[in-house]
Amino acid sequence: MTKWLEQPLSWENALFFTAMAVVFLLIVLLYVVYAILFERKVLGWMQWRHGPNRLGPWGMFQTVADVLKLLFKEDTIPRKADRALFIIAPALCYAPSFAVLAVIPYTRELYFADLNVAVVYYAALSAISTIAIVLGGWASNNKYSLLGGMRSGAQMISYEVPLVLSIVGTVMMTGSMNLRKIVEAQGDWFWQWNFLPQIIGFGVFLVAAVSELNRSPFDLPEAESELVAGYHTEYSGFRFAFFMLAEYVYMFAIAGLASVLFLGGWRPPAPFLDFIPGIVWMILKMAFVIFFLFWLRATMPRVRIDQLMGFAWKVLLPLAILNVFVTAVGLELFIKG
């Protein structure tokens, strides 16, 4: 991949990257289909039931059928909705979620962009989805949607701050914002990875990430028991699917980011496990983070909106800043000095 990326732009590599993007999109879509199945299975096991098991072996085709159903559903737009915004919102929500995947290095060789400001790029692009959610909530002309959209706006803006700050510690340790360099800088053994020295940062990152993803226990924008379905109450068919898709692709991205920043990316937990290809380790680590998100969903009640905001500003942000401070002092004392 490095070879391709370093070439000047030509018809040949433009075509190559377009083809790669399409292939990758297909892989991501396949992931979404099975992430949903996996989530339902995990929830099922944790709740003494089977989860989907009717369609295909082990319920394998259940989500495929669900997606097909969404495709065939009538496309409804409320008469008093703001048509243009209503239509553009789902696409606007999904596009950045796919775009952020470009900067995540999946193995030493497999990455789609070698960006020096990858972390900033991620934070900036993912903020666009927030705008889309607020737009969708507003354009629906539904009071529940509006409340959901507003909540989402408030929540995502508040949690972006600790999310980015929690990464700063890692960036300081590596001295680079390039995600590949961050992985390279982590040691061979699993206790040399960033999650141990950056344990506060890792904790803050996970909590803020769950909130960024709008997942339980921070799933306030779509709190079904309060706001019916939140910002996507009025959406149906494939427009709804786009919101759903964006949520799961972001989960993919956050899992990738967590693995890269804190869990050693494609590195095996011990040097002698080197014979297993890096992509396998990366997938395992991402699967673990994703499982963690499902696990939370099965066990936690929902946080209240005011407590959620208070938690971001009063607990997470000071912790993240403390982490930056401690990292700086630690680096000065033990590494440089």
Added chain:
Amino acid sequence: MIRTEELLLNVGPQHPSTHGVLRIVVKLDGEVIKEATPVIGYLHRGTEKLAESLNYTQIIPYTDRMDYLSAMTNNYVLCYAVEKMMGIEVPERAQFLRLIVMELQRIASHLVWWGTYLLDLGALSPFLFAFKDREKIVDLFNELCGARLTYNYMRVGGVKWDAPPGWIDKVRDFIPYMEKQLQDYDRLVTGNEIFLNRVKGIGKYDAETAIAWGLSGVNLRCTGVKWDLRKDEPYCIYDRFEFDVPVGKNGDCYDRYLLRIEEIRQSLRILKQAVEQFPSSGETMGKVPRVIRPPEGETYVRIEAPRGELGCHIVSKGKAEPYRLKFRRPSFNNLQMLPKLLVGETMSNLIAILGGVDIVLGEVDC
């Protein structure tokens, strides 16, 4: 210049957390509730009016459909009222069966509350755990009377069906199982920090207010008033068993939660004693005339249903049908206080408070 205005939001009748077809019209300022008006009547079936043209045995299935999560206690209150008017003696075995099904019903009802309340607060799993355990009780009832929700089990003078062989043993096995499950419930939910933040200090009122608004059941006891009709005005054979009446002290949603869990424990305690003392044989129907005609006059009886004080007022003109039948439904009375409780709270607290009251719309609208 930015101008804000109040948002008029219609919560319900089709809303996931109004537990049926309750509608609350709320005026919101941001997320803060300025005014809340419950609108009821979407499930009104005119049970009381219908009853005026039915004989007493025919009314029993209608009572099933009032508080459909606690059909057994509804059955009982009607039979109890008629028996009191006519002075009918209920045989020992029937008394025990009634008591056992009523306590099982209380557990089942509180389990549904526990599951749905946590679902309202956004926790998915408790709902499934609770229903799985309730299923065991429903299976027991199914074996006893062939129905899973609307039992139509009791009759004036006794119960319709005797317990099938081995049924009492199944109840006996259920008790330790449920005790173990309760520990798991506590571990999963009761200490959860998020849960505590959602319910502690929410929907608070004091004993005086509670009494003034006619609250009963857990909604009253959470303020520290020790009032349980099973103890204070014993009916059936409750005076023969040992159990405690748990009371709270803060009068908030958390106290109501703890009380309901504790009540399940106390019901299990009653069941344990009842199963031991259960008579090995005997009649299940008392001596009842062929046509039930209570003497002219009126009577009012009340019992402790899972949701509070369930009353039945019969006015009889000496005919086979009641002249007037009135149920005091605890959900209806407990719901009255909602507009007062909700003002100044947020949307999320609305759900926590409404769920904490524990209403069944079939009973509110009757």
